[in-house]
Amino acid sequence: MRFVISREALIKPLQLVAGVVERRQTLPVLSNILLVAEGDQLSLTGTDLEVELVGRVTLDQPADAGSITVPARKLMDICKSLSDDAQIEFTLDGQKMVIKAGRSRFTLSTLPATEFPNVEDSPQTLDLTLSQGQLRHLIEQTGFSMAQQDVRYYLNGMLLEIADGSLRTVATDGHRLATSVAPVETDQTSQHQIIVPRKGILELARLLQQGDEPLKLVIGANHIRAHVGDFIFTSKLVDGKFPDYQRVIPRNGDKAVLGDRQELRKVFSRIAILSNEKYRGVRLSLTSGALQVMANNPEQEEAEETVAIDYQGDTLEIGFNVNYLLDVLSILNSDVVRFTLSDSNSSALVEGYDEDGSLFVVMPMRM
Numbered sequence: 001m002r003f004v005i006s007r008e009a010l011i012k013p014l015q016l017v018a019g020v021v022e023r024r025q026t027l028p029v030l031s032n033i034l035l036v037a038e039g040d041q042l043s044l045t046g047t048d049l050e051v052e053l054v055g056r057v058t059l060d061q062p063a064d065a066g067s068i069t070v071p072a073r074k075l076m077d078i079c080k081s082l083s084d085d086a087q088i089e090f091t092l093d094g095q096k097m098v099i100k101a102g103r104s105r106f107t108l109s110t111l112p113a114t115e116f117p118n119v120e121d122s123p124q125t126l127d128l129t130l131s132q133g134q135l136r137h138l139i140e141q142t143g144f145s146m147a148q149q150d151v152r153y154y155l156n157g158m159l160l161e162i163a164d165g166s167l168r169t170v171a172t173d174g175h176r177l178a179t180s181v182a183p184v185e186t187d188q189t190s191q192h193q194i195i196v197p198r199k200g201i202l203e204l205a206r207l208l209q210q211g212d213e214p215l216k217l218v219i220g221a222n223h224i225r226a227h228v229g230d231f232i233f234t235s236k237l238v239d240g241k242f243p244d245y246q247r248v249i250p251r252n253g254d255k256a257v258l259g260d261r262q263e264l265r266k267v268f269s270r271i272a273i274l275s276n277e278k279y280r281g282v283r284l285s286l287t288s289g290a291l292q293v294m295a296n297n298p299e300q301e302e303a304e305e306t307v308a309i310d311y312q313g314d315t316l317e318i319g320f321n322v323n324y325l326l327d328v329l330s331i332l333n334s335d336v337v338r339f340t341l342s343d344s345n346s347s348a349l350v351e352g353y354d355e356d357g358s359l360f361v362v363m364p365m366r367m
Contacts, residue, residue: 002037002091013231014055029116030047032110033046036067037067089101121223126219128162128216133209133211137180154240154242199235207231213229222236250346253341257311257339263307288313290308328350334354
């Protein structure tokens with residue numbers, strides 16, 4: 001096995017594929033990436049058994065065909081350290097991979113390609129087409145609400161719901177919920193729901209560009225596969241039932257608050273400085289035309305600020321985790337944000353005033 005490739009052509013696919021590989025592995029081969037050279041094509045594969053990413057690169061000259069696995073992090077560090085215009089020659093010499101670039105020479109240990117695991121295919125149930133930019137937007141609008149290490153394992157991921165020519169993403173950690181929707185091309189008429197694990201969502205998001213380049217999603221019984229440019233991304237699905245998110249979205253709020261998104265974001269950021277570092281609580285006091293934001297902490301320090309808003313209604317006091325509010329205000333694009341509330345014990349519905357498709361729910365906290 002032998003091939004030559006420029007550092008410039010190798011570095012991006014190598015970074016993305018190596019990103020899937022976990023640092024601590026029980027199986028030594030899972031710390032490696034699989035290199036397969038055939039004709040003028042080089043493919044790189046990384047997996048942690050949950051998520052798999054295959055990247056393809058076209059070589060300037062045909063390779064001596066072969067396949068082998070090499071340590072992902074070490075190969076990554078070697079390529080990063082080389083000059084930008086380096087031409088890198090890979091040669092398999094017995095059980096070692098010899099890498100040469102200019103006057104540099106490196107010898108890496110290898111493991112046979114036959115030991116590298118394959119993410120099994122499952123029968124395809126449906127496929128859909130949308131742009132990379134659309135899916136990236138959906139993930140950005142909802143991904144911050146995914147749980148991280150919740151015992152309710154089905155919350156440590158994102159719900160994808162396909163129905164009526166649209167794809168909806170939903171994420172919740174039990175304290176807040178985010179949902180967004182976009183039109184897609186699909187033959188699916190009945191509703192179909194899957195849960196993609198958190199790592200799968202984060203790795204998929206790294207692949208996606210902002211533009212209109214098409215993206216094909218293939219959904220199987222146990223896997224989701226995305227064809228993104230020169231990459232094929234595969235992730236196992238979470239086997240569980242996602243909560244009925246429709247029941248969580250408050251529909252009966254009778255108090256509407258409109259405010260300048262950037263101004264509210266700055267006020268919340270300032271007041272948060274003196275909030276309790278553990279619970280991050282702030283108190284909101286609503287009166288006609290004004291919102292007072294207050295916080296204190298165990299050191300008896302206090303902060304308060306009043307900001308002008310568009311609100312005509314009864315006085316209301318309610319507490320929130322300020323980080324949850326800031327996350328939503330950071331993700332919205334609209335200049336004006338709308339909060340819909342009913343009372344101090346009910347969740348707030350937050351949305352951009354002139355944005356369709358994205359909704360955010362934040363539960364109150366006792367102060």
